[in-house]
Amino acid sequence: MTEMTNAAFPMPDPKMGEPYLLTPGPLTTAFSVKEAMLKDWGSWDDDFRAMTRSLCNQLVALAGGAAGELVCVPMQGSGSFAVEAMLGTMVPRDGKVLVLANGAYGLRAAETLRVMGRAHTLIDKGDYLPPRGDEVGRALDADPAITHVIAIHCETSSGILNPVAEIAQAVHARGRKLLVDSMSAFGAVPLDAGQIGYDAMVSSANKCIEGVPGFGFVIARKSALEAAKGNAHSLSLDAHAQWATMVRTGQWRYTPPTHVVAAFLEALRLHAAEGGVAGRGARYALNRDVMVAGMRDLGFETLLADRWLSPIIVTFFNPAHPNFDFQRFYQLMKSKGFIIYPGKLTVVDSFRIGCIGRMDEHVMRRVVTAAAQSLAEMGVDSAAPPAAAIAERAKLAA
Template sequence: MRAALVLSLLAFLALSATPYVDRAVVSLKQCLCMAPQWLYLDVWIHVEAGGGAPAEGVLYWFDNGWRGYCRLGRGVDIYNTCSIPYTSRGIAIALVQDGREVDRIEIWGVKVENATCTAAPALNILNRTTSSSPPLAVVTLRSTMLSSVGAVFQSLNYTATRLISVRGLNPCDDYVIKLFFYMQEASPWRIHLAGNISSPPVTVTKTVTATRTETEIVTSTVTTTVTQRETARETVTRVETVTLTRTYTMTELSVVREIDPRSVGPGVSGGGFSRHCLDSFYNWWQKEVMYRRFSERRILTPGPTELPQSVKAALVRETTNPDLDPRFFQEYREVVEMLRPLLGAWRSRVYVWVGEAMLGLEAAVANAVRPGAKVLVVDNGVYGAGFADLVRMYGGVPVTPGFNWRRGADPAAVERVLERERDVEVVTLVHCDTPSTVYNDLREIAKAVSSHGALLIVDAVSSIAADEIKMDEWGVDVLIGGSQKALNAPPGLTILAVSKKAFEKAGDVGRQSFYMSYRVWDDWLEKGGFPYTMSDVLLYALRESLRRIHEEGLASVYQRHKAAREAARRGVEALGLEPYVERVECNCPTATAFKTPVPAPRLRRHIWEKYGVLLAGSWGPLEGDVMRIGHMGIQASADQVATAVAVLGAALLDMGIAANVGKAVETVLDAFK
């Protein structure tokens, strides 16, 4: 089988308003089970968004010309698999925005057979500049046995630093990597190199095209201190064919590091070169920039969450046949009874279904909304507003008042809408809208809905096991939960509580369904079985999570989440950041959202890669502007919230933003006293 070619490209780019690829991984392989004339590429790229519309990733291949392309997709993290002809000799990964290419990386020498090791190690730098808009500089690295190289590209208003490593390839293979730099305007530029370079002094030819043509030829010598002395002759040709000539000399220092690029030992010996050479730049990068600063990663997102050790252990319990084992059915019944106190559902039916919580949300709408029925959608949040899509899907007519996303819905305002829209049959509400972290007063809104006789559907996925809920007492008709939030179990289970009123409404609506039918579930449970095969290991995990919660006591669990909410908010404010939700009482007990002074994806990635802590961004209109700390279940603790605030503050300092990290952590700990 063909060994995989893995290209790892790490780049950081400043002063650029266009999207660019800052990391890429391309794995090349020949799939033996498919037609032998095709090669298969697994491509992953990470895009720094920049400004404007989202850019699309496209992969082209060269086979005696640029013959075809594969669309990789859009977004920040893009992954796809592409097939290219066996005879291809090169590929290009490009970003296209508004019909214009804004970033490009080319890899040449992509061949299945191994090359013969005949050439001495060499690095030739070629480049050209086109008259495209924006101006384009192309740097070509042509090499034999070049394991890695660091390149710093600089122009007047554009800087890009990239570390390129090629692994898994025969060291004697010949290949070429082209880096495309899209500058904001035409200007002279320079490039510094460090790493596995064993060639004689490097010659750089620079050409800049703007409204006039400038040609500059520079010969540079790399010394042990990486001091470059360049003597250049510049010729400027005007359109009217008048020629002016200037000669000048300049001295400049490398901005990479004072390392001899050739001190990579063992080096050249009698024209040969070691196949296991060290790369000084790469070693420096790993040691001083990217060494691992953590022993274990932490997940501090608003679900899915980390799993407690005992829950992980439950996942490896001895499995059974859930359809036939009567002991499993008894465990299912026990889980349902353990859930009732958390839901306040003593009279309502309670089900646990296999499927992510979205299954419960859709089932609730499908069984309550008849075609043409008016549905009041309490739309203060991403998920709150999202209920309108489900309502339309099942033929309902959503009423969307346009509530403020930064505060809980006013129960009086909900009541006024119901007074105005007297024919509303169903009301949908998200108790805790995690993308915005806004929290709604379920008790008071339920009272308003009940007084008008409408049926209330509540998404409590992120509030179950974090705050008190009394479904029966407050008049909630359908309550939906999920296993992956404050319950700290793996995703994959829907928790559904259905009142008698909602059960009868489902019969009136008469929706034809099997998987989402309350009646089907009731009939099977009465017979001591399930309408489809349950997941035994997920139920075991949920049961262990519920055991832990009851062992601590619900009062303690709820108080711990309130303290975590207060602590996270105070910590964020102490760092000089603005919480997204206006008042703490309108903030979820399970997550805190805040605005960021730099793009949220960039800040999140920095924290994850440097400090090993995963914080969350947001969705929809809030994507890119808001970050979130999850404090649900086991995350709702002093050590977890303090960790989140500490690494957030450290990342801000790394980016040159003032932050009092010590004060912020102290504020977090004070909130738990």
Template sequence: MPLPPPLMLTTGPVTAYPEVLAAMARPVVYDTDPAFQGFYEGVVEKARAALRLSNPPVILQGEAILGIEAAAAGLIRRDDVVLNLVSGVYGKGFGGWASRHGREVIELAVPYDAAIDPAAVAEALRRRPDIAVVSVCHLDTPSGTINPLAEIGAVVARHGGYMIVDAVSSFGGMDVHPEEVDADIFCASPSKCLGGTPGLTLLGVSERAWARIADNPDAPRASFLSLLDWRHAWRRDRPFPVTPSIPEIYGLDAALERYAAEGPEAVWARHALTARAARAGVRALGLELWPRSEAIAAPTATVFKLPAGISDEALRDRMRDRFGVLVSLGRRETAGKVLRLGHMGPAAQPVFAVTAIAALGAALRSLGLPAAAEAGVAAALAVIAGPASPTDDIPSSKASLGGNAALL
């Protein structure tokens, strides 16, 4: 008999909400049916409201990496200088796409347990006034750190540059919206904090970015990477560039409905409280958080350092196989150094932080490390039960800084 599926406390994709899965089981209809085209227009409007956009967003038919690559291909011109802000694995990765399309990519990097300093961004722009595009990953899940996006966006806006934002692991789990942080292309995903499935990308594109893309002769057209092809697909009187994934659209609609019904502020608070409880439990177990400051620790993922003598795969496997909790390993530069507890969408429930800490403490003990499992559980419960400031559980796109930035 197969084992029951583990409790997925990973950093994405996540276990989708039941109403999302139920919606995806509805009959597939013909995409040119006027009834479906009207339904799709309504889904785009719900996404626009969730993103707090003044213009319709784009829904791309692929998981969020498609949107990030399409942003680079559409917005970056061949003679552009791009400033890529790097505080983790995914921020680093964007440089590869940027280098395919621009003339030069400058990297401003900090250690992967720190955050980008807006003052360093301002200095980089002062040194190189020819920088046209700035790219930043708001929340790099392999590190569990967040960058002060609103402040960075303000710096870029004053410079007159265009900003591409990877908000895949933050949108829906904290207070961050494209126009409020001066993002020109803002990439989000239904498969993280919205509790959807990993088949679509949500993109907020500013009007000035649309004009730039349309004026870019190298921007993809008649291509899976084309943003222009999808710009007006939300209109019921326009055909889709390619056949959309009907079940994924149904699921996105249900995810957006759920987000609006619970209320964004309540959703953000639920994510933040779960993360605070997990961090308290991790510390009480005698473990060290990976972010050098809790001020930059993500509300959607708790990343902690592995204790000496314990392998990441052994600890992950023990938590899954013996205690029924699945967590994520580190990636690339953080691989073998950390484990990651995800608090996204359905997993962002404070009681799951308690479950994760209990499983983690018991797994460490079974591997020969004298972890204070009871103390970890008690610390997590104390956070959930204890008084908190009204603003403690509503994080925003602003984050305190950790470490000094370096131009590389």
């Protein structure tokens, strides 16, 4: 697939013949991460308990909390399972949540709260714009019943990186509690608990740490999690009960994804070797910059202005050319070794290209070459978007 770039940053094994996953996760993993899953582990065994302790300790350290201030609660299932566990555990049944949405994942949080029967209200910014601190402040001032705010760190339906620090300041100034969905950003974009005073945040194994799917994790302030006992609407998604069991026994309450945990520990080792959050974030940012520059040279335009582009995933408008068909473009890109992502916008047609996973700027240059070849094979001589898409972006950004 590609040669190894250097000893400190091993690429996937070229003999595997896998396409690169240019998605926000699952993503392309290192060969050593895959290899870590070749051994079976007993979920009650002391060795596996030690693995769980190591996992939690390393994640708390990545979150930047003071010793004893934060705790980590791994939760079986996908990222959405972990988000539901965080919301259902941290928000009391008589609480009310302000949901900050600018894409599919903020709206999913609102839907989760609806199904759980938790009161909530919504600031919906559409596809293009971030929620800002001043409007959060106005919403909190207008509704004293709001107890919690949930913000999406990186909204991957558009690729926007939301201003969590600004939001946190508005929330704390009014004595409310902040929850952060950092599913697609934690590990590559700073979210220091000493600077962003969240009660809890959530992420997943198969995102910027570059593990494989199978569990998410809630990192919470110990005092807030202790106070959340009895809040949960669910037996299996009770983050407090999961944590209490781990404290008492060292074990997960129900069967853990043992192989996924082993893979994640190897992914954490590689993350540290790359320089932690700063090193991982720098590679992803370079991936983005190289890819965006090349795609713009082909005529593609990004949904977002540069100031809001995350280093996680980038949304591009579909070309206006009558020969462009996304499904064919997708298949042509896949045949060249790259799996891209459909768009999730509500207003215009788009697609997304992820910048995360075990790849570097050399791979991203190959992505651009593959895109150029695919356009040529489709008979598309211009990747410029429809005028209506540009007008809509300008109108909403005004």
